Amino acid sequence: MTLATDTRAPAPAPAPRKRRKGTMARSRRREAIALVMPSLIPILVLSVAPLVMGLALAFTDARLVRNPDYDFTGIDNFTKLAGNSFFWDSLRIGLIWTVGVTVLQLAASMGLALLLNSGLKLQGLTRVLALIPWAMPPVVVAIMWQMIYSANGGPLNAFLGSVGLPDDTNWLGDFSTALPAVIVVGVWVGMPQTTVTLLAGLQQIPQDLHEAAAVDGAGAWRRFTAVTWPSLRPIVTSITSLNFIWNFNSFSLVYVLTEGGPGGKTMVPVLFIYLEAFKNRNIGYAAAMGLVLVIIVVLLLAVYLRSQFRDDRAERGR
Amino acid sequence: MRVLLRPAQYLALAAYILFLGFPLLWLISASVKSSGELNSLTVSLLPQQWHWDNYSDALDRQGLVHSAGNSLVVALVSTALVIVIALPASYVLARLKGKIRAAGVGWILVSQVFPVVLVILPLFLILRTIGLADSLAGLTLVHTTYTLPFALWMLQGYVSAIPVDLEEAGAMDGAGRWTVLRRIVFPLLMPGIVATAMFSFVSSWNEFFFALVLLQSTENYTLPITLNMFIGGEGKVSLGPLAAGAVLAAIPSIVFFTILRRRLTSGLMAGAVKG
Numbered sequence: 374m375t376l377a378t379d380t381r382a383p384a385p386a387p388a389p390r391k392r393r394k395g396t397m398a399r400s401r402r403r404e405a406i407a408l409v410m411p412s413l414i415p416i417l418v419l420s421v422a423p424l425v426m427g428l429a430l431a432f433t434d435a436r437l438v439r440n441p442d443y444d445f446t447g448i449d450n451f452t453k454l455a456g457n458s459f460f461w462d463s464l465r466i467g468l469i470w471t472v473g474v475t476v477l478q479l480a481a482s483m484g485l486a487l488l489l490n491s492g493l494k495l496q497g498l499t500r501v502l503a504l505i506p507w508a509m510p511p512v513v514v515a516i517m518w519q520m521i522y523s524a525n526g527g528p529l530n531a532f533l534g535s536v537g538l539p540d541d542t543n544w545l546g547d548f549s550t551a552l553p554a555v556i557v558v559g560v561w562v563g564m565p566q567t568t569v570t571l572l573a574g575l576q577q578i579p580q581d582l583h584e585a586a587a588v589d590g591a592g593a594w595r596r597f598t599a600v601t602w603p604s605l606r607p608i609v610t611s612i613t614s615l616n617f618i619w620n621f622n623s624f625s626l627v628y629v630l631t632e633g634g635p636g637g638k639t640m641v642p643v644l645f646i647y648l649e650a651f652k653n654r655n656i657g658y659a660a661a662m663g664l665v666l667v668i669i670v671v672l673l674l675a676v677y678l679r680s681q682f683r684d685d686r687a688e689r690g691r
Numbered sequence: 692m693r694v695l696l697r698p699a700q701y702l703a704l705a706a707y708i709l710f711l712g713f714p715l716l717w718l719i720s721a722s723v724k725s726s727g728e729l730n731s732l733t734v735s736l737l738p739q740q741w742h743w744d745n746y747s748d749a750l751d752r753q754g755l756v757h758s759a760g761n762s763l764v765v766a767l768v769s770t771a772l773v774i775v776i777a778l779p780a781s782y783v784l785a786r787l788k789g790k791i792r793a794a795g796v797g798w799i800l801v802s803q804v805f806p807v808v809l810v811i812l813p814l815f816l817i818l819r820t821i822g823l824a825d826s827l828a829g830l831t832l833v834h835t836t837y838t839l840p841f842a843l844w845m846l847q848g849y850v851s852a853i854p855v856d857l858e859e860a861g862a863m864d865g866a867g868r869w870t871v872l873r874r875i876v877f878p879l880l881m882p883g884i885v886a887t888a889m890f891s892f893v894s895s896w897n898e899f900f901f902a903l904v905l906l907q908s909t910e911n912y913t914l915p916i917t918l919n920m921f922i923g924g925e926g927k928v929s930l931g932p933l934a935a936g937a938v939l940a941a942i943p944s945i946v947f948f949t950i951l952r953r954r955l956t957s958g959l960m961a962g963a964v965k966g
Contacts, residue, residue, distance in 0.1 A: 405787065408779035409795075412839055415776070419814060419836040420802065426813035485707050493704055501949060502711040508948035510897035512915040513937040516922065517718040520934070528717055531734035561710070593696075622806045625899040629919055643808045651904060656812050663809035670806070 430660035437654035450661035460662060462637065463645040464669070469552060470641050471621045474559035478616055479609065481560060482567035487601075489568070490575040500569075507565040515629035518558045519545065545631055551638045555630055559620060567612055574608040575601065610681045614674055621670055642666050722746070722934035729930045745931035746939070755936050757910070758917035765827055765913060766895035769834040773842045773891045774884060776835070781846035782876070786855070795843075802840040811904055818905060825907045833905065834895040841894075842887050849883025850876070889947040897944055914940050 431450060435443035454460055485503065489496055506514065521529050522544035534540030544554040578601060586596045624643045627633070633640035633648070642662070650659035716736060721729060725742040749755055784795050814833065815824060823829030853876060861871040899915045906912055912920070918940060921933050 405783045405791075408783045411776040412780035412843060415832065415836040416798075416802075416839060419817070419833060420810065423810045423813035423817060424805065426816070427809040430812060481707075484703065488700055488704050488707070491700060493700055495704060495708070499704065499708060499711075501952070502708060502715075504948055504952060505715060505945055506711065508893060508897075508944040509941045510915050510918075510944065511899055512918050513718075513941045516918065516933060516937045517714050519922070520721055520930070521714050521717055526729070526731065526734050528713075528734055528736070561714070564711070622808070624808070625915075628903075629899075629922070643806070646808045647811075647904075650812050656816075660809065660812055663806060663812070667806055667809060 427660050427663060430657050431664040432661075433657040435657040435660070437651065437656050443657060446657070450658050451665070453658065454661055454665065459637070459640075460642070460645060463640045463642045464666075466552065466638070466640055467621065467642040470556060470559065470627070470639075471617060473553075473556040474563060474620045475613060475616045477556065477560045478563045478567050478620075479613060482564050482571055485564070485568045486571035486575055487597075489572055503565045503568050505565075506562045511562070511625035512629050514558065514562055515626055518561075518630065522554055546635050548635055548638050551631060551635055555627055555639050558626060558630060559623070562626060563616060563620065567616060570608060570612050571605065574605050578604045606681075606685070610678070614678065617674065617677070618670060621666075718934055719938060721930060722938045724931060726929045726931055742931065745935035748932040749936040749939065752921075752932065752936075754909070754912070754917050754920075755914070755939075758912045759914045759940070761827055761911060762896055762914040765831045765834060766892045769831045769838065769895045770888050770891040772831070772835040773838050774888055777839055777842045777846050777887070778884070781843050782850050782872075784843060785847040785850035796847075799840040799844045807837075807900060811900070815904055824905060825911060827911055830902060830905055830911075830913070833901050834898060837901070838891045838894050842891055845887045845890065846880075846883060849880055849887075852883075853879050886951055889951050893944045893947050 432445060432447060433443045434446045434449070485499070489499060509517075521527055524530065524541065524543040524546065527544075529544065530540040530542060533542075542550055544550050582600045582604075583596055586600050591599060622643060623641075624647065627639055627641050628644055628647070631639045633644050643666075646659045646662045646666070649655050649662065720736050720738060722745050723741050723743060724738040724745075725740060728739055728742075784792060787795075818824040818829045818833070823832070857875055857879075858871050861875050862868075866874065897915065898913075899919070902913045902916050903919075906916060918933070918936055921936065
């Protein structure tokens, strides 16, 4: 405190202009802080504080009861968690869901973006259609796809029947089809953003590059691998990382579609944690699961990003 | 080869349109079918008979109208709060240079990806402690807080697009800071504010997870929660009205997103492409 006052005390003979500049910078900083405060306060109280508390709860035996009263239990939750095979099952399912949706999203969106970039008609319609899934409430999306997948009079089975395939699959209710069926919905929902991002990237590639390659006799595939893909790579890396995290953390869609069923076959970790916290009321235990989840996501992402950067460096070195 | 390429491309495009569009058509079609037709085994996209009663049935279920009202209030209030709170901060973020800006932008990006499931438990406890757990006010605050980072991101992008020279020119002409903001910055920022507001509204209108955890009393339910309850509604609710309710719930978002299409994608792009 005294130190601060000391530094603020005027120097023996300060040049008047300099001093004015100093106070101005200070008042501008104060102004900036005042302008940022209204955003900072809710974020600190309702977002940063809960995050820190969430980390702390992972080491307690907190339960969801009227009078919150809990003890510090150290790493008990984690040792208990190590033996919880249901949690590890849900992690495995979560990884299949996340990787499946992320990879298929990228592939499908790449195809659509390339099509839209190649000057076909119906672009406007396709773009609007591609954006709608993104705008719709997840609950509505889930209701809609339940109808599509319905075993009684659902259009998917009707179509399969009409081309002579088995038409009595209970897509969301069958052990073997539930997870793939849910993944398809995830792809449907996530495609717009990925497509739009890739399309923006494609449009930044100078047309000359393609033409030059074509003059050199490169076919469509060669042009893609030699021109399009290298220019698109940074965007693919960032959109894949984001999609990965979003998909890993996504809750509403699977919750409404299947509630984790049948027989836990679609129990993604976020859903598992939600049920542990709010149905079984084990807040501390659930928080420990959440912490493990965060660590896993961060590790996976670090590995992915490292491999991407290594490839980039290798490519530059070539 | 070249001759074959175009038809193949159109075929692929048709497959995409079918994949993206068919579920929507089916939902709309189900919303105008009679329960008899919905339960019959003949499956067709066009209803044999247009049955508009599903919509009035959906609206008659007072739960739906009441919760749509809740959703509307929460979305409008949180949107207003987001804009009022984010506008000054985004101006600072856009005009500031150096570490504080980097920290601010860094946090905004991190907050887009951190797992809500870790936050939701303590958030629930905090809101319960201050008596806002099962309340629309609490939900509004939560929606505001969690839309803020992205709104800040969008708005600071729009502010950055306004050349500083314009402001400096204004200041040179002797206008004070407030006058410069009011006369130069705000008018140019208006489209960005509208886009951000629409985005906030849609986020809140669609939001499911926070509402599911934080709301317990039926009279506080938002539209997505009520629709979800209808699915498990002990067979009381037939498919037609449910589909009609779903269509109604999706309309505001789709309308806003269609209007926003260009702005939103270019705003998102700024983040995705540079990031």
